[in-house]
Amino acid sequence: xxxxxxxxxxxxxxxxxxxxxxxxxxxxxxxxxxxxxxxxxxxxxxxxxxxxxxxxxxxxxxxxxxxxxxxxxxxxxxxxxxxxxxxxxxxxxxxxxxxxxxxxxxxxxxxxxxxxxxxxxxxxxxxxxxxxxxxxxxxxxxxxxxxxxxxxxxxxxxxxxxxxxxxxxxxxxxxxxxxxxxxxxxxxxxxxxxxxxxxxxxxxxxxxxxxxxxxxxxxxxxxxxxxxxxxxxxxxxxxxxxxxxxxxxxxxxxxxxxxxxxxxxxxxxxxxxxxxxxxxxxxxxxxxxxxxxxxxxxxxxxxxxxxxxxxxxxxxxxxxxxxxxxxxxxxxxxxxxxxxxxx
Amino acid sequence: xxxxxxxxxxxxxxxxxxxxxxxxxxxxxxxxxxxxxxxxxxxxxxxxxxxxxxxxxxxxxxxxxxxxxxxxxxxxxxxxxxxxxxxxxxxxxxxxxxxxxxxxxxxxxxxxxxxxxxxxxxxxxxxxxxxxxxxxxxxxxxxxxxxxxxxxxxxxxx
Numbered sequence: 001x002x003x004x005x006x007x008x009x010x011x012x013x014x015x016x017x018x019x020x021x022x023x024x025x026x027x028x029x030x031x032x033x034x035x036x037x038x039x040x041x042x043x044x045x046x047x048x049x050x051x052x053x054x055x056x057x058x059x060x061x062x063x064x065x066x067x068x069x070x071x072x073x074x075x076x077x078x079x080x081x082x083x084x085x086x087x088x089x090x091x092x093x094x095x096x097x098x099x100x101x102x103x104x105x106x107x108x109x110x111x112x113x114x115x116x117x118x119x120x121x122x123x124x125x126x127x128x129x130x131x132x133x134x135x136x137x138x139x140x141x142x143x144x145x146x147x148x149x150x151x152x153x154x155x156x157x158x159x160x161x162x163x164x165x166x167x168x169x170x171x172x173x174x175x176x177x178x179x180x181x182x183x184x185x186x187x188x189x190x191x192x193x194x195x196x197x198x199x200x201x202x203x204x205x206x207x208x209x210x211x212x213x214x215x216x217x218x219x220x221x222x223x224x225x226x227x228x229x230x231x232x233x234x235x236x237x238x239x240x241x242x243x244x245x246x247x248x249x250x251x252x253x254x255x256x257x258x259x260x261x262x263x264x265x266x267x268x269x270x271x272x273x274x275x276x277x278x279x280x281x282x283x284x285x286x287x288x289x290x291x292x293x294x295x296x297x298x299x300x301x302x303x304x305x306x307x308x309x310x311x312x313x314x315x316x317x318x319x320x321x322x323x324x325x326x327x328x329x330x331x332x333x334x335x336x337x338x339x340x341x342x343x
Numbered sequence: 344x345x346x347x348x349x350x351x352x353x354x355x356x357x358x359x360x361x362x363x364x365x366x367x368x369x370x371x372x373x374x375x376x377x378x379x380x381x382x383x384x385x386x387x388x389x390x391x392x393x394x395x396x397x398x399x400x401x402x403x404x405x406x407x408x409x410x411x412x413x414x415x416x417x418x419x420x421x422x423x424x425x426x427x428x429x430x431x432x433x434x435x436x437x438x439x440x441x442x443x444x445x446x447x448x449x450x451x452x453x454x455x456x457x458x459x460x461x462x463x464x465x466x467x468x469x470x471x472x473x474x475x476x477x478x479x480x481x482x483x484x485x486x487x488x489x490x491x492x493x494x495x496x497x498x499x500x501x
Contacts, residue, residue, distance in 0.1 A: 053420065106471050283495070310486070342471040
């Protein structure tokens with residue numbers, strides 16, 4: 001090895017020899033600049049009866065947060081709407097309204113109304129009561145593409161009593177009678193879009209001919225999309241009385257027309273029957289009294305228009321969608337808001 | 344690489360290793376650590392607070408008391424010690440009471456006079472400022488039931 005390398009190496013070795021083993025250090029925490037906060041905590045960081053302030057974790061989804069705090073993922077829209085976000089982000093605090101912010105759907109420009117659409121049959125050919133399959137599909141596609149929220153009829157009572165808000169642009173779909181085409185044609189399309197619907201059946205029609213069978217009804221009911229409710233026993237117009245019918249006989253007949261379908265459906269299908277669509281949309285004071293006596297909470301007419309939270313629940317408006325309806329007719333039926341100057 | 348370069352590299356490596364073992368002499372006072380550049384982070388609720396504070400102020404400017412109240416309620420939860428938020432809550436509640444009471448009195452007058460359209464509009468105005476006003480909500484339900492009965496239920500049986 002050349003001598004000049006040794007000359008360099010020697011002092012270095014001397015220095016190394018002077019080095020002492022590390023002395024134990026006093027435990028002094030390093031002061032941190034004041035601007036530095038600990039990493040955001042995940043979980044609930046504030047809560048009262050009105051709000052929970054929540055910092056989502058990595059594994060959280062909007063649906064899981066809605067389920068945890070509001071009891072249902074169907075209420076996720078309340079979180080996104082209040083926070084004005086499309087989705088949640090881990091680490092970013094959210095305000096979750098535990099009490100509805102605007103349960104009645106009122107604003108300075110007006111108030112929310114819920115259109116209830118009334119169909120009868122879906123089939124290959126059109127007439128007044130038969131909706132062509134393609135037209136029905138186009139209407140469902142229109143709802144899906146234009147941010148309408150198809151809700152269950154069963155969601156209406158809580159909205160009307162002020163307990164639960166409905167998503168904006170809420171719409172209800174119903175079918176009357178229990179025609180087999182509602183199983184053959186409408187149900188597959190509703191399932192394709194994930195849209196719930198209520199089928200109002202008159203029980204004398206079921207189980208044969210063109211009426212739905214109980215097997216078909218149960219299959220649809222088990223899907224969770226289709227709710228079976230009452231449309232009377234015989235489809236008689238309940239405000240039409242034969243000549244000479246006494247008041248008592250009339251009241252008894254009305255009672256039977258309301259009670260029997262309820263009992264028959266509840267015997268064959270899981271769930272309660274509490275909604276009744278009047279045949280021909282007609283009712284009178286006697287019918288409404290008997291409707292309440294037989295345990296119904298909603299009555300549905302075919303008077304067109306949307307329903308506000310304060311609509312009379314025993315005479316809800318419902319808009320018939322006829323077989324020949326154009327897309328303009330259909331759009332006009334979607335009355336989801338009533339303008340009013342409420343300033 | 345020639346022998347000279349290998350030796351130089353060995354020397355450097357030794358120096359680096361040794362310097363790592365060298366410690367400053369122990370003293371009673373801890374050494375001041377060199378400043379560390381740490382990126383500033385925000386509290387997790389800071390953005391939430393800023394967003395809803397802006398909304399609260401906007402709703403106040405628009406005299407939209409009902410929506411402003413909800414925002415102040417959230418802000419008061421986020422910062423319970425904030426005098427600004429407490430005062431804003433008190434002020435907004437007072438405006439809501441004042442405004443709702445005025446509309447409610449006018450609505451009751453219209454209802455008594457049988458002017459159902461005007462009564463409906465005024466009860467809705469009550470609810471636009473005071474969303475929890477159960478009396479106004481019930482009055483609207485009563486009016487709609489009355490109207491429906493008049494329009495559809497008094498028809499004689501056919």
